[in-house]
Amino acid sequence: MSSGEDDLIARYFRPLATDPGAFGLVDDAAILKGASGDLVVTTDAIVEGVHFLPDDPAHTVARKALRVNLSDLAAKGATPAGFVLTLALRVVDHNWLAEFAHALGEDATAFACPLLGGDTVSTPGPLTISVTAFGRVPAGCMVRRSGATAGDVVLVTGTIGDAGLGLSLLKHGLQTGSEAAQQGLIARYRVPEPRLGIAAAVRDHASAAMDVSDGLAGDLAKLCKASGVTAEIRLEQLPLSPAVRAGLARKLTTIEDLISGGDDYEVLCTVPERRLAAFLEAAAAQRVKTTRIGVIRAGDAPPVFMSAAGDAVTLKRASYSHF
Amino acid sequence: MSSGEDDLIARYFRPLATDPGAFGLVDDAAILKGASGDLVVTTDAIVEGVHFLPDDPAHTVARKALRVNLSDLAAKGATPAGFVLTLALRVVDHNWLAEFAHALGEDATAFACPLLGGDTVSTPGPLTISVTAFGRVPAGCMVRRSGATAGDVVLVTGTIGDAGLGLSLLKHGLQTGSEAAQQGLIARYRVPEPRLGIAAAVRDHASAAMDVSDGLAGDLAKLCKASGVTAEIRLEQLPLSPAVRAGLARKLTTIEDLISGGDDYEVLCTVPERRLAAFLEAAAAQRVKTTRIGVIRAGDAPPVFMSAAGDAVTLKRASYSHF
Numbered sequence: 001m002s003s004g005e006d007d008l009i010a011r012y013f014r015p016l017a018t019d020p021g022a023f024g025l026v027d028d029a030a031i032l033k034g035a036s037g038d039l040v041v042t043t044d045a046i047v048e049g050v051h052f053l054p055d056d057p058a059h060t061v062a063r064k065a066l067r068v069n070l071s072d073l074a075a076k077g078a079t080p081a082g083f084v085l086t087l088a089l090r091v092v093d094h095n096w097l098a099e100f101a102h103a104l105g106e107d108a109t110a111f112a113c114p115l116l117g118g119d120t121v122s123t124p125g126p127l128t129i130s131v132t133a134f135g136r137v138p139a140g141c142m143v144r145r146s147g148a149t150a151g152d153v154v155l156v157t158g159t160i161g162d163a164g165l166g167l168s169l170l171k172h173g174l175q176t177g178s179e180a181a182q183q184g185l186i187a188r189y190r191v192p193e194p195r196l197g198i199a200a201a202v203r204d205h206a207s208a209a210m211d212v213s214d215g216l217a218g219d220l221a222k223l224c225k226a227s228g229v230t231a232e233i234r235l236e237q238l239p240l241s242p243a244v245r246a247g248l249a250r251k252l253t254t255i256e257d258l259i260s261g262g263d264d265y266e267v268l269c270t271v272p273e274r275r276l277a278a279f280l281e282a283a284a285a286q287r288v289k290t291t292r293i294g295v296i297r298a299g300d301a302p303p304v305f306m307s308a309a310g311d312a313v314t315l316k317r318a319s320y321s322h323f
Numbered sequence: 324m325s326s327g328e329d330d331l332i333a334r335y336f337r338p339l340a341t342d343p344g345a346f347g348l349v350d351d352a353a354i355l356k357g358a359s360g361d362l363v364v365t366t367d368a369i370v371e372g373v374h375f376l377p378d379d380p381a382h383t384v385a386r387k388a389l390r391v392n393l394s395d396l397a398a399k400g401a402t403p404a405g406f407v408l409t410l411a412l413r414v415v416d417h418n419w420l421a422e423f424a425h426a427l428g429e430d431a432t433a434f435a436c437p438l439l440g441g442d443t444v445s446t447p448g449p450l451t452i453s454v455t456a457f458g459r460v461p462a463g464c465m466v467r468r469s470g471a472t473a474g475d476v477v478l479v480t481g482t483i484g485d486a487g488l489g490l491s492l493l494k495h496g497l498q499t500g501s502e503a504a505q506q507g508l509i510a511r512y513r514v515p516e517p518r519l520g521i522a523a524a525v526r527d528h529a530s531a532a533m534d535v536s537d538g539l540a541g542d543l544a545k546l547c548k549a550s551g552v553t554a555e556i557r558l559e560q561l562p563l564s565p566a567v568r569a570g571l572a573r574k575l576t577t578i579e580d581l582i583s584g585g586d587d588y589e590v591l592c593t594v595p596e597r598r599l600a601a602f603l604e605a606a607a608a609q610r611v612k613t614t615r616i617g618v619i620r621a622g623d624a625p626p627v628f629m630s631a632a633g634d635a636v637t638l639k640r641a642s643y644s645h646f
Contacts, residue, residue, distance in 0.1 A: 027400070028398060086367075119366050125449045
């Protein structure tokens with residue numbers, strides 16, 4: 001009497017439901033045990049042809065679906081507690097599902113974020129994966145977008161622009177010249193690295209934070225707007241990987257593309273000067289690279305991006321938008 | 324510098340984000356304040372052409388998206404605490420969005436389940452709405468599927484089969500004869516009534532519970548399987564509305580269709596005999612109709628459905644399945 005959905009769930013996803021609150025995915029709901037702190041909730045969906053390419057392997061799609069949410073938790077200073085998954089499938093491809101579930105399980109274990117439940121539905125449209133992830137913070141300690149004040153230092157983790165350039169290489173069939181660089185950039189597009197190592201440092205020291213998912217320029221503008229401030233960013237201080245620098249040199253991308261492209265999934269945060277040393281020390285202890293890229297200023301104008309020559313760069317498009 | 328998504332969210336959904344933990348939807352995450360109890364999490368997606376019809380009005384689609392999740396919370400004995408929404412849109416139709424958001428906001432208020440956050444993405448495919456809803460229960464008190472034991476009474480809320488017949492009328496252009504009955508059945512398909520009034524009674528007295536979303540027969544089979552029991556159901560005791568009885572008389576449906584069709588969104592539960600009087604009293608106090616339809620038996624065979632003549636009815640298909 002069991003249905004096709006139940007069989008799919010039992011076969012592919014039950015092995016991932018290791019948390020007792022998931023009840024082996026046989027119930028209609030899961031439980032997050034009460035803790036003394038707050039529960040942070042975030043949700044992000046990825047759609048075939050929009051957030052990932054139809055040719056992307058199942059294992060990278062799985063990792064991306066979870067990691068874009070873990071990236072939000074990291075930026076909010078939260079420790080992962082679990083996630084629920086909605087999978088809208090056009091076809092049931094058992095090879096695809098096995099690879100997807102295996103990779104999702106590996107990431108769930110690696111990031112200590114167990115699958116708690118979900119829903120599997122059929123769709124006549126593109127494969128769509130929606131994840132809602134939960135994280136814990138001490139009561140009142142979630143880091144918001146809105147806490148930046150004039151004088152705070154603006155920092156970003158990792159490097160910017162790799163994923164956007166990787167997508168561009170895939171879409172336009174471009175070559176960077178180095179196969180290793182090529183694959184590295186594509187990997188950054190397909191499988192973001194959630195900066196969970198920095199969550200505690202962000203929680204303890206940052207005045208505001210968010211993850212960079214739709215382009216640094218646009219996301220910084222959102223943070224500034226929420227905080228009622230503006231910012232001055234030094235473009236020569238942007239953390240760029242050797243592969244991106246090579247792409248710039250070969251005119252495969254521009255600095256404007258790099259800061260307005262999506263899929264970086266780095267943490268953007270602002271830290272008061274007096275907290276900066278402690279923040280940098282905590283980040284270094286977790287081996288998360290952070291780079292100071294500018295400063296928060298009073299005002300309500302959009303953030304200004306300054307070239308090395310001291311000119312303000314005007315952006316045609318600040319960030320990726322779906323609509 | 325703001326993006327199209329942000330404008331959509333600000334325009335249509337910010338007015339719904341009345342809970343302080345939602346931060347007016349301007350942050351990347353929301354907070355559920357820690358409570359002493361457990362947080363129940365459930366997620367259900369609805370897809371155009373699968374769970375609702377392309378012609379269904381925006382306001383009924385909105386209500387259905389939320390209510391199918393509230394129905395799960397009710398069956399788990401939980402009190403709604405909030406929800407997050409993922410909206411995958413093919414087109415931006417402002418009239419549609421305004422109607423959708425208005426109805427969603429009305430339901431969020433009516434059911435005390437505030438919007439906490441979400442994600443709005445573009446899709447080349449059908450409109451897809453995924454909701455993850457949260458509810459609170461005292462620690463350890465979520466009612467599971469797995470607690471039924473032999474001798475427990477099987478009960479169901481409301482009436483069974485209305486929504487399935489409503490869908491059938493819509494899909495096949497059938498007429499029941501009475502316009503009021505016709506519209507009533509269609510309304511049951513489009514806008515389920517989550518039985519939140521019964522949540523406390525379920526929590527206090529039921530040994531097992533789930534909502535009936537994919538057909539009574541199949542869902543009861545799932546409950547029995549999770550509990551390691553079987554059940555004997557008396558078909559003549561099934562709660563049927565006058566409109567469904569008329570449909571049966573006109574041969575627009577069959578009893579098999581009624582118990583294997585989807586979209587009932589009633590609560591199915593099992594209650595030990597010694598708790599039955601208290602359960603019925605608590606349900607009646609909330610004006611939620613409940614009907615005793617059978618009894619749990621020891622064994623692992625699929626549930627048996629007995630006709631008034633005492634014959635076991637064999638079902639060709641126990642429930643709706645996506646795959």
